[in-house]
Every structure is written in C-alpha cells, then in structure tokens.
Amino acid sequence: MLNDKESPFTLTLLDDDLCFQVVQFSGHEALNQPYRFEVEVIGLPPAMSLDRLLQQPLFLNLGHGQGFHGVLQSASREHRGAQRVGYKLVLVPYLQALDRSRRRRV
DSSP, X not given: OOOGGGOOOEEEETTTTEXXXXXXXXXXXXXXXXXXXXXXXXXXXXXXXXXXXXXXXXXXXXXXXXXXXXXXXXXXXXXXXXXXXXXXXXXXXXXXXXGGOSOOOO
16 A cells, blocks of 8 residues: 555646645546546645635545546545545536526536
C-alpha cells in the first residue's frame, strides 16, 4: 500500500489552482450512464469552505497526463489529524451539471 506522500494520483481544482493528494478513489461508469468518482483527498489546514467549491471544475490525474475532467458534485470534510484535513469529494462529468440549470440549450 502506498504512503500518502507516494501517491501518484492527484486531484486539481482548476478555478482555484489547488492540488490535493489522492488517498483513494473508486469510480463507476457504464454504457449510456455518466461516470461518477468518489475521491478521498488530503490537504493542509485550514479547512476550506466546501459550499464555495461545489460545481467547480476538477481534474483527477491518474498519471502521465491521463485522467478525468469533471465538476465537483458534493463534498464533505473528515478529520485526519492536526497536520492534515481529509475530504470526500464526488466528481461527475460537466454534462451532469446541466440538470441543475433551468436553461438547457444544446
């Protein structure tokens, strides 16, 4: 098992240019269904305002420039100790954010 500092995976909040180390993630994708990734990340204190981050564009980097672009659908904070703050984030495709909009032009 990899140490947090050795994790090759990162999650970047593109609007704020924040990068987090990924502790673990799981995903689901299927035909005619949007993908969904549940990602656990760690960051340094102070803890962020999670409401401000919702619907922000994200990039889940799987290494060598490969990964998934999407938006932050939901977020929750977890305690990981005095030196680190943990977050559970849900990444979904941009297309899924259209269901929140009243104007749906394609």
